Amino acid sequence: MKLITAILKPFKLDDVREAVAEVGVQGVTVTEVRGFGRQRGHTEIYRGAEYVVEFVPKTKIEIAVEDSLVDQVIEAISKSARTGNVGDGKIFVVDLAQVVRIRTGERGGSAI
Amino acid sequence: MSAVWADDAPAPTVPVLVGFDKINSGDTAWMLTSVALVLLMTIPGLALFYGGMVRKKNVLATLMQSFAITCIVTILWWLIGYSWAFTPGSSPYLVGGATRFLLNGMVYQHDAMRLTVSHLGVTIPETVYCMFQLTFAIITPALIAGSFADRMKFSSMLVFISIWSLIVYCPIAHWVWEPSGWLAVKGVLDFAGGTVVHINAGIAGLASCLVLGKRVGYPKESMPPHNLTLTLVGASLLWVGWFGFNAGSAVAADGRAGMAMAVTQIATAAAALGWMFAEWISKGKPSVLGIASGAVAGLVAITPASGFVGPTPAVAIGAVAGVMCFLAATSLKSALGYDDSLDAFGVHCIGGIVGALLTGVFASKEISGSDGSVLTQLWGVGTTLVYGFSVSFIILKVIDITMGLRVTEEQEREGLDISLHGERVE
Numbered sequence: 202m203k204l205i206t207a208i209l210k211p212f213k214l215d216d217v218r219e220a221v222a223e224v225g226v227q228g229v230t231v232t233e234v235r236g237f238g239r240q241r242g243h244t245e246i247y248r249g250a251e252y253v254v255e256f257v258p259k260t261k262i263e264i265a266v267e268d269s270l271v272d273q274v275i276e277a278i279s280k281s282a283r284t285g286n287v288g289d290g291k292i293f294v295v296d297l298a299q300v301v302r303i304r305t306g307e308r309g310g311s312a313i
Numbered sequence: 314m315s316a317v318w319a320d321d322a323p324a325p326t327v328p329v330l331v332g333f334d335k336i337n338s339g340d341t342a343w344m345l346t347s348v349a350l351v352l353l354m355t356i357p358g359l360a361l362f363y364g365g366m367v368r369k370k371n372v373l374a375t376l377m378q379s380f381a382i383t384c385i386v387t388i389l390w391w392l393i394g395y396s397w398a399f400t401p402g403s404s405p406y407l408v409g410g411a412t413r414f415l416l417n418g419m420v421y422q423h424d425a426m427r428l429t430v431s432h433l434g435v436t437i438p439e440t441v442y443c444m445f446q447l448t449f450a451i452i453t454p455a456l457i458a459g460s461f462a463d464r465m466k467f468s469s470m471l472v473f474i475s476i477w478s479l480i481v482y483c484p485i486a487h488w489v490w491e492p493s494g495w496l497a498v499k500g501v502l503d504f505a506g507g508t509v510v511h512i513n514a515g516i517a518g519l520a521s522c523l524v525l526g527k528r529v530g531y532p533k534e535s536m537p538p539h540n541l542t543l544t545l546v547g548a549s550l551l552w553v554g555w556f557g558f559n560a561g562s563a564v565a566a567d568g569r570a571g572m573a574m575a576v577t578q579i580a581t582a583a584a585a586l587g588w589m590f591a592e593w594i595s596k597g598k599p600s601v602l603g604i605a606s607g608a609v610a611g612l613v614a615i616t617p618a619s620g621f622v623g624p625t626p627a628v629a630i631g632a633v634a635g636v637m638c639f640l641a642a643t644s645l646k647s648a649l650g651y652d653d654s655l656d657a658f659g660v661h662c663i664g665g666i667v668g669a670l671l672t673g674v675f676a677s678k679e680i681s682g683s684d685g686s687v688l689t690q691l692w693g694v695g696t697t698l699v700y701g702f703s704v705s706f707i708i709l710k711v712i713d714i715t716m717g718l719r720v721t722e723e724q725e726r727e728g729l730d731i732s733l734h735g736e737r738v739e
Contacts, residue, residue, distance in 0.1 A: 245537055246599070246600065247537055247538055247602055248598050248602060248603070248642045248656060249533070249642065249644065249646075249647065250536075250643075250647075251597065252535035252536075252537050307336055313376075
């Protein structure tokens with residue numbers, strides 16, 4: 202099992218949700234986050250006072266999947282989240298040691 | 314008790330009793346409306362204008378300042394303020410008399426069919442004139458809050474505003490507006506309060522941000538406005554309410570009120586555009602905060618001139634004020650290094666000075682019956698700057714030494730909403 206974490210442009214969230222649902226993903230956790238990468242921040246000016254906003258608003262999604270689905274999900278996220286501009290985001294994949302469904306106590310792949 | 318004003322007597326110089334038939338219902342209706350409009354400028358207009366500009370942790374404290382000032386100045390006005398500002402006193406250089414303390418003698422007598430009128434507005438009930446002037450006495454100290462936002466103790470603010478209202482606002486209103494006041498006698502023109510309200514509030518703001526010092530973290534930490542929607546709504550309410558402020562200052566529903574209203578609208582638009590283009594050219598983008606600030610600068614600058622000038626000078630007054638206040642709030646503030654949090658000095662004092670001096674340039678005899686003189690106007694501007702700054706500075710210093718003026722650094726970091734009022738918005 203793998204945990205796929207992706208950082209997205211916020212307005213791409215709905216497209217990504219649809220794309221991963223199509224390849225069989227059953228659940229996604231979404232968090233609003235801020236951060237910086239190569240996109241850097243932007244400048245805001247209020248009555249002449251300049252504020253550099255270093256952390257750009259982003260959306261983070263987390264998806265737990267069986268190993269067999271990993272490549273398809275990565276493909277789906279990459280395609281649906283891409284605009285071709287700097288700041289499109291990143292995908293991180295890590296091994297997932299265990300998954301538990303709280304309601305039934307199921308463990309492993311069947312709990313995803 | 315007031316004297317009765319007989320039909321053949323000369324114009325009164327003190328409040329007098331008149332018969333019901335002396336009251337003009339058109340004038341009275343407009344002035345009743347103006348009272349409501351000008352009160353609307355402070356609550357919620359100014360409260361929202363300022364409330365949107367502060368950080369989220371201070372929004373309730375900022376709204377609270379406007380609201381509490383409204384209440385406390387009302388009580389002081391009843392007690393002392395109206396009498397000191399708008400009745401003749403023993404000397405033109407001091408305050409007015411004590412005859413209207415507790416609004417004593419301001420009457421409406423149903424059976425005798427008589428009521429009192431102020432000598433400053435003989436066609437409307439004195440009650441209406443007194444309430445109209447109260448709304449000016451309210452907004453003036455509320456404007457100062459723009460300079461001391463985010464860091465003054467609430468208790469100290471109440472003490473400061475109370476003393477300031479009585480020993481700074483009342484004397485200056487008396488000198489400029491009460492016909493026996495020495496600046497009125499000199500011929501200083503201030504139709505609706507460019508000097509009495511705006512220069513006065515702005516210079517007190519400068520004194521307060523100098524005595525208080527900068528906000529913790531200023532200018533290193535970013536302190537962007539938390540909700541410019543509130544600010545734009547507030548600026549819009551100020552604009553609408555200002556028709557009561559300026560056109561109401563005719564104290565009549567007449568042609569001069571109409572001209573005051575027209576020039577108010579035109580100057581405001583010119584100033585908003587002036588600020589917007591100045592910012593667009595120098596900083597790259599036309600901002601919402603910029604156009605709203607420019608509108609307020611224009612309203613301030615046309616205030617002394619409305620009632621004295623025509624539409625074309627209004628465009629000039631507005632445009633100059635928009636650009637000058639933009640420069641004051643951006644370049645002057647950063648060059649001199651004081652922390653005028655919401656630019657009460659930069660907008661109200663600078664805009665007020667621009668308006669007062671240009672009133673001297675553009676005042677039209679055809680409209681007002683009096684020619685302006687920049688030299689005479691300088692007396693009003695200079696007196697207000699010197700008296701207002703020094704007395705405000707002393708009051709603030711004394712409060713600072715005796716009860717402390719500023720919240721602790723910890724309270725300031727936490728935000729005034731929680732630390733002073735035990736509430737917050739989420």
